[in-house]
Structure formats: structure tokens, C-alpha cells
Amino acid sequence: MAKKDALGGVPLFRGLSPNQLDLMGEAFPCRHYAPSEIIFSEGEPASGFYILLSGRLKIYKLSLEGKEQILHIIEPGEPFAEVALFSETRFPAYAETIEKSEVMFLSRNAFRQLIGNDPSIAMNMLAILSHRLKYFTRLIEDLSLKEVPQRLAAYLLFLAKRDGSNHVALGISKGQLASLLGTIPETLSRIMAKMAGQGLIVVKGRKITLLNPEYLELLAGGKQNL
Amino acid sequence: MAKKDALGGVPLFRGLSPNQLDLMGEAFPCRHYAPSEIIFSEGEPASGFYILLSGRLKIYKLSLEGKEQILHIIEPGEPFAEVALFSETRFPAYAETIEKSEVMFLSRNAFRQLIGNDPSIAMNMLAILSHRLKYFTRLIEDLSLKEVPQRLAAYLLFLAKRDGSNHVALGISKGQLASLLGTIPETLSRIMAKMAGQGLIVVKGRKITLLNPEYLELLAGGKQNL
DNA sequence: CGTTCTGTTGAATACCTTCAATTCGCGTGG
DNA sequence: CCACGCGAATTGAAGGTATTCAACAGAACG
Numbered sequence: 322m323a324k325k326d327a328l329g330g331v332p333l334f335r336g337l338s339p340n341q342l343d344l345m346g347e348a349f350p351c352r353h354y355a356p357s358e359i360i361f362s363e364g365e366p367a368s369g370f371y372i373l374l375s376g377r378l379k380i381y382k383l384s385l386e387g388k389e390q391i392l393h394i395i396e397p398g399e400p401f402a403e404v405a406l407f408s409e410t411r412f413p414a415y416a417e418t419i420e421k422s423e424v425m426f427l428s429r430n431a432f433r434q435l436i437g438n439d440p441s442i443a444m445n446m447l448a449i450l451s452h453r454l455k456y457f458t459r460l461i462e463d464l465s466l467k468e469v470p471q472r473l474a475a476y477l478l479f480l481a482k483r484d485g486s487n488h489v490a491l492g493i494s495k496g497q498l499a500s501l502l503g504t505i506p507e508t509l510s511r512i513m514a515k516m517a518g519q520g521l522i523v524v525k526g527r528k529i530t531l532l533n534p535e536y537l538e539l540l541a542g543g544k545q546n547l
Numbered sequence: 548m549a550k551k552d553a554l555g556g557v558p559l560f561r562g563l564s565p566n567q568l569d570l571m572g573e574a575f576p577c578r579h580y581a582p583s584e585i586i587f588s589e590g591e592p593a594s595g596f597y598i599l600l601s602g603r604l605k606i607y608k609l610s611l612e613g614k615e616q617i618l619h620i621i622e623p624g625e626p627f628a629e630v631a632l633f634s635e636t637r638f639p640a641y642a643e644t645i646e647k648s649e650v651m652f653l654s655r656n657a658f659r660q661l662i663g664n665d666p667s668i669a670m671n672m673l674a675i676l677s678h679r680l681k682y683f684t685r686l687i688e689d690l691s692l693k694e695v696p697q698r699l700a701a702y703l704l705f706l707a708k709r710d711g712s713n714h715v716a717l718g719i720s721k722g723q724l725a726s727l728l729g730t731i732p733e734t735l736s737r738i739m740a741k742m743a744g745q746g747l748i749v750v751k752g753r754k755i756t757l758l759n760p761e762y763l764e765l766l767a768g769g770k771q772n773l
Numbered sequence: 774c775g776t777t778c779t780g781t782t783g784a785a786t787a788c789c790t791t792c793a794a795t796t797c798g799c800g801t802g803g
Numbered sequence: 804c805c806a807c808g809c810g811a812a813t814t815g816a817a818g819g820t821a822t823t824c825a826a827c828a829g830a831a832c833g
Contacts, residue, residue, distance in 0.1 A: 382688045384769060390691040392684060404684075407670075407677040413684055436670075443669045444633075444662075450676040451633040457683040458618060458630075458639055462608045464690045465616040465729045467822085468788075495812065503691045508789060510813050526798085543610060693789085694820075721780065734821055736781055752830090 327374035327423070330398045333445050341439075351425045354378075360416040360424065367405030367412045369428035373397055376422025377492065381500070382414050391501040392460075394419075394493060400449065406432060419493060464503050470512050470547045472502045474540040477522070477531060487531040494527070515547050553600035553649070556624045559671050567665075577651045580604075586642040586650065593631035593638045595654035599623055602648025603718065607726070608640050617727040618686075620645075620719060626675065632658060645719060690729050696738050696773045698728045700766040703748070703757060713757040720753070741773050 328334060328342045337345070351374070354360065360371070363382065373395050380393040380401060392414060395401050402412055406429055427435075436443045463472050476498075480489040491498055499509040516522045521537060523530040531537060539545035554560060554568045563571070577600070580586065586597070589608065599621050606619040606627060618640060621627050628638055632655055653661075662669045689698050702724075706715040717724055725735040742748045747763060749756040757763060765771035 382684070384688075384692065390688060392687060404677045404680050407674040413681055437666075440663075440666060440669070443666070443673065446673060447669065447676065448633040450673065450680060451630045454630050454676060454680060454683065455639055457680065457687065458608070461618060461683065461687055461690065462610075462616060464687065465608075466610065467729075503693075505790070506812065507791085507814085511789095514813080720778095722778095731822070732780065733782085733823085737821095740781080 327397065331372055331374075331400075332398060332449060333372065333400055333442065335445055336441050337439070348431065349425050349427050351423060354418045354422045354424060356418055356420050358418045360418065361402070361412045363412055363414050365412050366410060367402060369426055369432065370400055370402045370404075370406050371416075372400045372425045372427065374423040374425055376424075377419045378416055378422055379419055379493070379497065380414050380416050389415075389500050390503065391497060393456075394501070403446070403450065405429075419497075466541075466543065468543075469502060469504045469508055470516070471541055471543055472504075473509070473512055473516075474537040476502060477529060478534065478537055478541060481531055481534065487534060489529050489531070491527040491529065512547070519547065553623065557598055557600075557626075558624060558675060559598065559626055559668065561671055562667050563665070574657065575651050575653050577649060580644045580648045580650060582644055582646050584644045586644065587628070587638045589638055589640050591638050592636060593628060595652055595658065596626055596628045596630075596632050597642075598626045598651045598653065600649040600651055602644060602646045602650075604642055604644045604646075604648055605719075605723065606640050606642050615641075615726050616729065617723060618683075620727070629672070629676065631655075645723075692767075692769065694769075695728060695730045695734055696742070697767055697769055698730075699735070699738055699742075700763040702728060703755060704760065704763055704767060707757055707760065713760060715755050715757070717753040717755065738773070745773065 328346050334342060334345060354376070360378065361367070375397050377397075378395045378401075379391050380395060381389045381391045383389050393401070395416075401416060404413060405411070436446075463475050466472055466475065477489065480491075481487055484490075493501070495509055495513075496506045499506045502509065513522070513524050517524055521531070521533045521540075523532060536545065540547070554572050555565075560568060560571060580602070586604065587593070601623050603623075604621045604627075605617050606621060607615045607617045609615050619627070621642075627642060631638060662672075689701055692698055692701070703715065706717075707713055710716075719727070721735055721739075722732045725732045728735065739748070739750050743750055747757070747759045747766075749758060762771065766773065
């Protein structure tokens, strides 16, 4: 079963012995989800949090008109809805799978016990929350870059840096990317076309090649227009 | 000296005995700042974090063109730059006083020792980070409500709710409010004038009276236009 | 009382969104 | 293997909102 392997890659459990990891895997329930399944909805009572073992999912808010703003794309190994652990009793957003996914659930009580037994887990959790905070700081910064081309350039560069390549795979649909960037598919499409027309990028479905990262940097910094 | 009194109101130290609080106050250096003083700048190496004992300050990012996006207004009792503790060695934003302020500094090592001695501090810190995460979630949501009137309405309602009154004091200049809302002073000014013209609010310097909170709710929810 | 910073107002511009119509891609079924 | 159908993606035209630039008014401060 993939469960044990996956646990080794969970930052929250970094530093734990293989034995402890095994116990972990047995102690907590694990569920499989199909694509586009909703794991929880905003406002639902939350009794614990989750860790994504495999697959991919999105955390998003819905405006009253029904438009979604994606807050996060969760990748394997990441916990989500940890906020529910300490300050909230309701989920503050939606979680929905993008791909077939495997998810572990940790109840509040079980996790608190865990922390009591092993303080290093508390430290790991602090590190994760800090990291997420920094990510949000960045997201806010990007969203307040008022123009979409800047945000797109910033995002593409982020992906390229993360993956260490100028060939990046979006991993999500363009509609979802639009939501993540705080815009709509039409606008994103136009801007991609414009960037492609200027020889900055090549778009092939969900794969994008950065031809001119230097110029994209200038764009992201607002020192240059399309 | 106000230091000891202030410590009692610090959520991070909730649950500590007066004795422990006293020790705390003596163990960590404390500094006074004049208004508009910069406490730290983005990119500076960070060796610890801070707690605001009195006064008020802003945490903000600067775009390359020099426009500032305010992330936070820090009120007395709140810690700031805690991110630096766990995942970062550099400050991810600027901190600048708005009013005369008193600030306590806790070095990374000292704080880690603290956590070791008293796990409840770790739990408090987790709660604070979670809370902040939720706040950011909300800020992101608000920023992606693309129209400024909605954001302003949401912010005014937030203040009114927090203070339990329809007479709210902004506490910051309108230029800063504009930055917090992700816009510019001119736009904010126009929208306030419009709201006032419709009898929704009364603006008197930095004090605002909400005449029609119900309608502001509709606005914030995007169900109504100005 | 003057200087400076904050806030306001106007006109022109730029960008994004909306709405509608098409096209493309791909899995399903014939 | 090809045709169909559905969702995703693209493109065009029109409209709206925020920004920019510039000038001015007002408040705070020395």
C-alpha cells in the first residue's frame, strides 16, 4: 500500500522514526477520492485536519455570485485545514480534489495527544504554518499587483524556479489558473496569446515554455508592459 | 512602567503566572519608537520576532514602483514577524510605526528555550499563527472581490462589528486605508463621497458613521451596486 | 502665518470584465 | 476508425471601473 511510503514524505512528521510513522499510518483513517469530489465545504463543522498523501486538490472560497477564488493548490505531503485545529471549529473554505487523491484524516484530539507525546511535531507544525503564512503574504502581494500580466509572469517564474526548468506544466486547467490569479479565463487567454505573440512563451495545452525569463522578470516587477 | 501591565494582555503569554510574566519582562529588551520609524525592512536578516506592547504599526510590502500594500495593522498585544522564527531568516516585509510605540524583542534562541520550558507557549503560538492564517484568507478573499466599494463596505462592517458600534474610528489615514484595500487615495475618496451622497455613511475626518449597515452588507456581498 | 502633508476633484486613459459566438480537444459510442 | 457531444479554451465587441496625471482645497504643525 502506498500509505506508508507517502508518510515518509510528510514534512509534519519529519524526524520521526520509521516505527512511529508506521503507528501513525495505522492510527489514522485514510480515504480515497475521485476527481472533483468535495472533501469539505466552507462553514462545515471541523473536527480535525487532513494530510494529502497522493493526488492534488484545491482550497478555494466562493463569492456570493458563485465565482471561486483559489487559495491553494495542495500537493502530496501537505496538510490542509490545519487552521481548524486551533482557532476555528468550522472550515473557512472549500476543499475539492482535482485528481484522484488519497487523504488522511487526523482528529483534533488525536493530534493534540500526538503533540503532547512528541514536541517536535509541534515545532514542525509551527514551521509549516509559518511557511504557509509566508506563502499567503506572497499571494497577497501578487494579487495587489493590479495587472494580470504581472501576476501571470510572476506565477510562471515561480513554477519555473520551483521545478528548475523553463518547461513548466501547469498541473491545473487554465480556468483554474485564472481563478488562482484572481481573474477570468477570457482575460488569461488573451494575455497568454499576447505573451506568445511577443515570443515570451510557447503555450501547448497545459505545458508552457518560457522563452524569455529575463523579460518576464521585468514584467513581473512592473518595469515593463506587454 | 507600562511594560508589565502590557504583558498581561499578550495572547502569546496567556495562561502564564504573574511571576513568569515578570521574568519575561526582565528577560527581553524593550524599545520605544517614534511615529513613522522603520523597525525592520524587507530582506533584512531576522534573528527573532517582536511583540507590540503599545502604539500601532503597519506591516507592508513595497512594489518595485514604490507603492505599498499594507498587509497588517498591528495592535497592542500582537506579535509580529513570527514567521522569521521558523521558516525564514529574513524579514519578508517592512514594519513601520504609525504612532509612538513600545516594542519587545525576542530572539530566536531565547524563544525556543521558552517553548522547551513551557509547551503551552507553543500551543499559544500555534493558535496565533492559525488565527493570522485565517485573517490572511479573509484578506485574500476581500482583495479578489475586484471592486473597491465592496471591499470598503466589508472593511467598515468589520470595524463596526469589532468595536460594537456604528461609529468607527479608522485609526489610520485614508491613504493607508486605501493601501490596505489595495487601491489608491483618489479612488477611495471618490467612493466615500459616493457612499456619503447616498446616505450610507457620514465621514468626518478619520471617523465614520454607518447610517445604513444593512445596505452595506448587500454591497459587500456584491448583491448591490453603488 | 506659511509650509507641508493629506485629502479631494476633474478629465483622459487603460485595463479588465461581460456577453455572445466559435473553435478546439477529447472521450464516448456507433 | 470516424462521428458525435460536451466541456475547455479562444476571440470579438461593448461597457464599466479603476488608475493616472494634474490641479486644488484643507488640516496639521511649527
